[in-house]
Amino acid sequence: MHDEELRALDAHWRAANYLAVGQIYLMGNPLLAEPLRPEHVKPRLLGHWGTSPGLNLVHTHLNRVIGARGQRGLAVWGPGHGGPAVLANAWLEGSYSQTYPDVSRDAAGMGRLFRQFSFPGGVPSHVAPETPGSIHEGGELGYSLSHAYGAAFDHPELLVTCVIGDGEAETGPLAASWHSNKFLDPVHDGAVLPVLHLNGYKIANPTVLARIPEGELDALLRGYGHEPLHVTGDDPFAVHSAMAEAMDTALDRIAGIQAAAREGGERGRPRWPMIVLRTPKGWTGPAEVDGLPVEGTWRAHQVPLAAVRDNPQHLRQLEAWMRSYRPQELFDEDGAPTAQVLACVPEGDLRLGATPYANGGLLLRDLPVPPLERFAVEVDKPGVTLHEPTRILGGLLERVMADTAGRRDFRLVGPDETASNRLDAVYEASGKAWQAEVLPVDENLDRHGRVMEILSEHTCQGWLEGYLLTGRHGLFSCYEAFVHIVDSMVNQHVKWLRTTRKLAWRRPIASLNYLLTSHVWRQDHNGFSHQDPGFIDHILNKAPEVVRVYLPPDANTLLSTAEHVLHSRDHVNVVVAGKQPCFDWLDLDAARAHCARGAGVWQWAGTEDGTREPDVVLACAGDVPTQEVLAAASLIRRHLPELAVRVVNVVDLARLLPKDEHPHGMADPAYDALFTRDKPVIFAYHGYPWLIHRLAYRRTGHAHLHVRGYKEIGTTTTPFDMVVRNDLDRFRLVMDVIDRVPGLAVRAAPVRQLMEDARLRHHAWIREHGTDLPEVAEWTWPGR
């Protein structure tokens, strides 16, 4: 490389470093036009310097290759707490001012860039939704590489560069996601270029990968399936030179791999290149502060000079540090970057801060969801026929998969459970992505597949997030209990969506859709360890404008729910549905109407005569509770025919919330019309019963609300025994009615005894036979 080009790269890097330091420290005098005084410095110094020079280096060199090759690019900054670096680069390339015109590319804008950083009312200290060019919040660590792969899938023209900090590399989700390269199709997918940045330290400790011998690290990365290129140093020009060469080598190899697969028909699994970049933490920052080493140590992690306002020595050191970048060579008198600084910067939407891939809504097309009529089950009479709801959904998903075969903008992800969850019809339209070895006995593996299965919920979630954030559609099917594995990931995605919904320049993206199945009530093979319905509780703590929870009670309501969530935008939708045979309650029209309301009376199931309020409301949410409520209603019909019972089914859980607490919340009059203001409500709920109270505590009738649900009494047993143990069974529900309807206790005592007897019969039968009572196993809805 010519010296001139190296000097230009170095100028860009110095400018970015200068701007990073300025953001952390200054609220005035951004160009150091005068000597630095304490009042130029922010009163609260908040941010992360340590990783910034490394991120700036990668960004500078990415600029060069993107410009030189006209390469479509996206960058994922794993150490995104180095927000000052990414913001500095976006400002330098002009994409920041394009997004936020008041932060102009001049002295005034530089002043605003500095002041707003980590300042109340300003911008977060991390790479965040507010940062142009970002799809990855830089706070919680572990998800950069899976996000990068998600972005690269089905974007064959795209290069996703992913910087992985050596801190993040210690996390489980990151460690697992290295194997994503076994799922990257060199024909239809883009490329991911991991840059493992070893600056040696975390907050207060050395990092593991920086402290194993280079040969061992190299073996590890080759074991992950990569060809590592090592760039090491602390001399800027030597590192620039080595980094430029490594970038060229990596991009050449990627181009070669893609050409071989796309044009040459090569079918082997490629060994993709990656870069190991080893530079000092806080490189070019203060070498020592107060007599302690800082550059190249963990002490450079956040704010190396902490007392700048009060300590004149610190102030002098800060000024010397900033002037060491020679800002007068980098910015003209108006504060604009010089031509030399901008020499490496690409144009237009090749700029990393302006790439449309980071604003996925720009690329998003509506998903073709076929008419549900083609998949719906016929229901002549409710509660007689049985279907596996997720299997019915599988038919719909197969069609979506088939209809996106050309567009390639829909993927189904799951941890090795697609078939277990009865969605295997999708294999007719697409196999499972797989680039590793295939044996003759294997089924449905496909180098070009869009069904993604790896036994890592973290990787599944990260892939899907990256895919959605870059403008595509998808669904995550997961065992209900184990979706808790991604609790913390979904937190961040909800936060992301909450923030982007307020940013006009961010276009809506497809919702993150969960299908939770193999749920708490049907863990016949597994038992207690697989029983946990608490993800619903977790999700409903989050931003109400983003989160939605649906509990369709049968196959057709699941279809209708699926259609809705697949079309929705900027939400996190949680759909809980069973994979075991389940009664069909509603035909498609009724299912659609019911789902549109979200909660409603099942007139045909109750015994109201319409002349007065019912004596009791039997409410249900979830497939198993719905079955038990209907069975209880049929028992009441037989044994207490004079009782006016209303059956209410809730599909959309947020309907129970007050209107001002959730967009789907019900106004009080509507709630009262459904549940009454003063009649007992026996509510059979899929999950933890207190959640229903938490949703409904403001309602007038709340004191009359009695909820049955999962009480953490999990075990290995039959389906009906599970509901009996948790007091959610039909017999107990009838007893609850008798206990709660005023005046019924004495009159209905014999019926109550019948119910108790039935429970005793159950206990005796199951001990003997290990199966459910025939009267339960063979029960169907008797009709009127």
Add this chain to the structure above:
Amino acid sequence: MHDEELRALDAHWRAANYLAVGQIYLMGNPLLAEPLRPEHVKPRLLGHWGTSPGLNLVHTHLNRVIGARGQRGLAVWGPGHGGPAVLANAWLEGSYSQTYPDVSRDAAGMGRLFRQFSFPGGVPSHVAPETPGSIHEGGELGYSLSHAYGAAFDHPELLVTCVIGDGEAETGPLAASWHSNKFLDPVHDGAVLPVLHLNGYKIANPTVLARIPEGELDALLRGYGHEPLHVTGDDPFAVHSAMAEAMDTALDRIAGIQAAAREGGERGRPRWPMIVLRTPKGWTGPAEVDGLPVEGTWRAHQVPLAAVRDNPQHLRQLEAWMRSYRPQELFDEDGAPTAQVLACVPEGDLRLGATPYANGGLLLRDLPVPPLERFAVEVDKPGVTLHEPTRILGGLLERVMADTAGRRDFRLVGPDETASNRLDAVYEASGKAWQAEVLPVDENLDRHGRVMEILSEHTCQGWLEGYLLTGRHGLFSCYEAFVHIVDSMVNQHVKWLRTTRKLAWRRPIASLNYLLTSHVWRQDHNGFSHQDPGFIDHILNKAPEVVRVYLPPDANTLLSTAEHVLHSRDHVNVVVAGKQPCFDWLDLDAARAHCARGAGVWQWAGTEDGTREPDVVLACAGDVPTQEVLAAASLIRRHLPELAVRVVNVVDLARLLPKDEHPHGMADPAYDALFTRDKPVIFAYHGYPWLIHRLAYRRTGHAHLHVRGYKEIGTTTTPFDMVVRNDLDRFRLVMDVIDRVPGLAVRAAPVRQLMEDARLRHHAWIREHGTDLPEVAEWTWPGR
């Protein structure tokens, strides 16, 4: 190895395989004394065969080396869904009958062993708390290796063998935990022998690690820091021979490493051996069923022959399969294992099902917690002095660490945050465990350290669980938001404890203690991504006999809480406390008394005169809410002196629950005495406000309860601005009082206006200065 020994090993393996199949299928005719009939077969076939022969192989060979060397051993079965295998081995060695005498080692006991498996009222299909010798539930995958390391720490005499399935190996937590070997001290810790079992398939897919070239896998494992020994095959005798040799080699190397470190003073990081075992899934099971290959494929995962009761061909196949193990050679007429089968089985508590390490309470000693007086802060007057509570706790922990220096039964774990969380005093007593490279600039790294820091919450949690389950003590300090990363892990630990509490033979173990700090209200450096108080909600959904949540409001209450939790048993304790300067409210005596009550009136802070009920209750839980409530109380005292205010502080959140819902729950009269039955209660809470409603909805006064808390309005800003944005600030609380105390609205309108003005003043000030109002920043409790 002699043929005779090989034949004996094979006999043991065949016996274990026979017993595994029998558990999955049979409820009668256990010894096949007569031809198999449909009624001998269970009506519901539930369990996992695929992994069982591999687990049986490892167990058989472990038996041999343990017996031959007198080696103290513990086994962690990652593919613990292969419960039939582990149960089979425990029954063979007699430890099962010793624990459960009714399942005797004879024909009758074998019948019970078979029938109870995965049968209602019987035993779970996984390795579970009920399984003798287990510390690891085999349901959720990912934690076997970190559990194994946790068990090995500070047990220098112990060999922990950990079987890792190739499915589990795809998970993030497992992938991260390979690096645990950089934290294992060959002097004071025992050894971990990972056995990566490649049977090639998960539920429905090939596994990644089985489908990369062996050289790539070998590089990966060497990159993880291991010396792999490969055992591959499907011929039983060849595999027995190779496995025996690999086990001997591995144990010899481990002994060599330990001797070099312990006697030879070797200080380099050892490359520990491990075994890669590659055998067919469902090995020795049906090769084909209904014309499809089963043995060696994913179809062997659960129940290879599914229709045995109805399909005579399946029944015949099952009988042939079971007879292929030649049971008549393995069990005598009474059903007891023959001498040849038992030849490899060790004696007494060397048996893996009888090892005391798997029943940690047997080994547990009380933790020496020093008198709190030595660490408590002096409080002459509440709300004047400030301390960082976690720093005060650090002093106590330093002493605990020092006082356990000889015993080595206490560890502090955390993801690179011990110093950030102000606990760095502990380094005086113990450095940070670290076996990798050390540079001169490093501080507090120690080959023999008991402070554990790796940037993986999963690994931290797994280590600590393993450590506690094998009879030691510990504390996990974590950023509050990111403890959600281990939501799913803690679920399993709570389930474990709920179950073991009911098993008389399981002795109580030390509680799992979390210190959650860097909490939602003080994320000045980070902002929204680091703000989430929902772990409390998550935990309080779990078994009430296990879970506890404490919110000590200051340094001395934190000390008192810490003393309590460090002494407690069989709980999961969540302690939320700040690391930022916080007012001291209570001296040590008051703190102890207050914590003992869990919730109580702070008489000195209120304005009741004792003659009547207060006009309003100001309640608080959490350090920041407590400060705002006290500030609100002081504002009311100044501006509305005639109002009778009661201040209630809640440390133990479960106190708010009814007595019959949690052991710490308060009876209604006590609750009413504290909060009144009909006066407005303004409750300032640390986390999501609706949690308080979910806890208190049954109380008489619930309709008068008004809760302020975190409303998911997170951002990068000052501490006071955070509470303002979430309506938890002192000014808003005073407005809430005025709005809710009957008759106050008009009279107190000017005061309300003052409060509104103060909030406006705040907004203006912060925009200008980026700091909090001086009147807030400098506020102290004014006293009476």
